[in-house]
Amino acid sequence: MAQRICIVEDDESIQDILRIILQNAGYETIIFADGHPIMKNNYSFPDLFLLDKQLPNIDGLVRCEYLKRNSHTKEIPIVMMSAYPNVKELALCAGADDFIEKPFAMSLLLKTIKTQLQKQTAEHVTE
Numbered sequence: 001m002a003q004r005i006c007i008v009e010d011d012e013s014i015q016d017i018l019r020i021i022l023q024n025a026g027y028e029t030i031i032f033a034d035g036h037p038i039m040k041n042n043y044s045f046p047d048l049f050l051l052d053k054q055l056p057n058i059d060g061l062v063r064c065e066y067l068k069r070n071s072h073t074k075e076i077p078i079v080m081m082s083a084y085p086n087v088k089e090l091a092l093c094a095g096a097d098d099f100i101e102k103p104f105a106m107s108l109l110l111k112t113i114k115t116q117l118q119k120q121t122a123e124h125v126t127e
Contacts, residue, residue, distance in 0.1 A: 002026055002027055002028040003026075003027055003028065003047040003048070003117055004028045004030060004046040004047050004048075005022055005028070005030070005046055005047065005049075006029075006043065006046035006048070006049050006050065007029055007030065007032070008032050008034075008035045008038065008049065008051045008052060008060065009033070010052065010054075010055055011052075012033075014102075015033070018050065018109075019031060021106055021110070022113075025110055027113075030044065030046060034056050035058065035063050036057075038066070039066060045072065047076070047077075047120070048077045048078075048113060048117055048120070049067060049073075049076060050079050050081065050113070051063060051067075051078055051079070051081070051096070052080070052081055052082065053081065053084060053087050053090075053091065054082060060080060060082070061080075061094040064078055064091065064094040064095050065094045065095055068094070077097040077119070078095065078098075079097065079113060080098075081099070081100045082102060083101070083102040083103070085101075087099070087101075088101070097119075098112050100112055
């Protein structure tokens with residue numbers, strides 16, 4: 001069974017690029033443009049969240065904090081991404097497990113996701 005990645009990104013062209021890259025790498029993708037289903041827990045839980053910082057209505061940092069406080073999602077890795085400079089520290093303070101600055105290389109994206117998924121798997125094995 002393919003690992004599932006939930007992408008929360010409002011830019012449709014970036015959604016398409018991420019979906020193609022991740023599906024070609026063997027991942028299943030779920031895409032939300034605004035993250036409202038996340039705040040309502042109205043989705044199938046993924047193996048990893050790929051979360052944009054700049055989202056309509058509620059900022060990605062707020063969504064990240066929500067996911068890390070929620071008992072159902074707090075153990076799921078979150079990789080935040082943003083084109084804004086100096087967001088990495090804010091993302092990590094919000095609970096993100098990693099951060100990628102836009103624009104990013106496909107290889108960096110895939111390496112970061114793989115690392116976080118492997119770390120998550122290793123933590124479950126040792127528990």
